[in-house]
Amino acid sequence: MRGLSLCGKARAMAATQKLRVAFQMDPMEHVDIAGDTTFALALEAQSRGMSLFEYGPQHLVYDQGRVLAHARPMRVQAKVGHHVEFDDRRVIDLADDVDVVWMRQDPPFDMAYITAAHLLERLSGTTLVANDPQWVRSCPEKIVPLDYAHLMPPTMIARDKTMIDDFRARHGTVIIKPLYGNGGAGIFKLKPDDSNYSSLLETFFEISREPVMVQAFLPAVSEGDKRILIIDGALAGGFNRVPQKGETRSNMHVGGSAQPVDLTEMDIAIATELGPMLRERGQILVGIDVIGGKLTEINLTSPTGVHELKRFTGVDATALCWDAIERRLDA
Template identity: 55%
Template sequence: MSLNVAVQMDPMETLNIAGDSTFALMLSAQSRGHRLWHYDASDLSYSAGKVWARAHPVTVQRVAGDHFAFGAAENIDLGEQMDVVLMRQDPPFDLGYITATHLLERISDRTLIVNDPASVRNAPEKVFVLDYAQFMPPTLVTRSLDEARAFLAEHGEIVVKPLHGNGGKAIFKVGSDGANLASLIEVFNTAYREPHMIQAFIPAVSQGDKRIVLVDGEVAGAVNRIPGEGEIRSNLAVGGSAAKTELTAREAEICAVLGPELKRRGLLFVGIDVIGGEWLTEINVTSPTGIVAIDRFNGTDTGAMIWDAIERKVAAKR
């Protein structure tokens, strides 16, 4: 089965091909004979029921600095000419991102969108996870300094982070003395209109923050991300290092509970984050990462698993 695949993503020249999950997916697709197009979300247009993008046919190779080649740009009808659209641009989860999900939703009866655009829109990472509060560390969502102070008094040490942040950016630990908490909430309230996420600090984060990838509701693998020296953030994008790992019984339980709902929502490629083998902190659905490190440690081929699932779903649509 040869598919036409449009990839909505960031500029190709910005990719770190050594660890980029989207690039790995593109290589895997190309190896199967699928044809690829690249476009940015800002290139989407709509009229009279049609959604199209100004896109480049693209080929990829694992050669740093020469990892892609574009053909001439053309308008592609995403609802008629494409079998699959991969939504893979990085957040921020802003109005531009949300608008792209609204446009792509209009063709989802004809073209497989991965992940499902309506479900992505309704499941931002740090909000969707609230449905599974039984697995989370103590959590507060607020803009109120008084509420933050009360939460700190209850839990001793806390972490404050943007509700729609990504990649480990703007995450702050506040100690029991509460120094700078007022200033931090003031800065957050100025920078963001939405509430912020405040959680009890989990000391076990020093041993790693596990990224577990689920494909169509099934566990594909996991990697442990260990914070760098002097850091509480373990994201690979901010200096964390990757290590081989296995699932704990608690993590397997979390995946068993989440899996069927992810599958039902059309969230085919999902990465969840778990601290200390038991505390669920995020459900990443917008542009999950981690498959390159997982495959390197485990000898697996997560890209192939994802394309197997995509091909099954495309066949079911035909």
């Protein structure tokens, strides 16, 4: 099947009705099946008769024009402690041996992540990669929202302390965070009189050459940080992530709790405005973060939340993702 276009592959697979899917991810045997989105995507794929492979980004290889992976065929089941079975690892050609690759390894969004995206980008026109790696690479989660500054809280990206000083003077309490961090790591709330401010900046700048993101603090975070899922450009729904008492960060990685929530007109308007851009850029599953009607992040790398969305709203985001992929393959 080497060299077939995406639509050619779809026609060739139509006779068997069995797509072949590879998940580029952190080891499947270590995931928490009650909350892991990649596991949910794999389970839904298998229920549709698809065959599954798993490999890590360290198993991705470019060899004289071919993009290969040292992958494990796998089968999954919703059984804690026995949720995955593997066959022996073998080399597969991602252009010939699979029809869909899900790029689902966790950040950080570093040079290893960017390199993996560059390699998967070479599959364009032969194998569908979700989310499209060209745009994942080009749309860091705290950078791409800058195209929608009118939806964001006041924001600065800088490494110049005098400029950050001026931003603090204008906005009072601020949030400072790493530009390419994830999971709530390294996020600090600084009040105007915080004596740790200079030391904190020095620490950031000593450990990294990157600038930091500084944003005006949104008091509404105490009421929660909404995770809103957008699937192939369409709003699927959302839920709230509420921080622990005394905590600013609402990420579930750091103890935030998921709760049902009604989306406001502004939440819906934000998702509606972003949707066409995300669909055009091949972003099948996206999670945006909204606090008090302000957009803070657009998560493209390995967004989570499908379990919570289904629990609170009944919307099966994994089914919607596969419906979208099948439509794209059939187009």
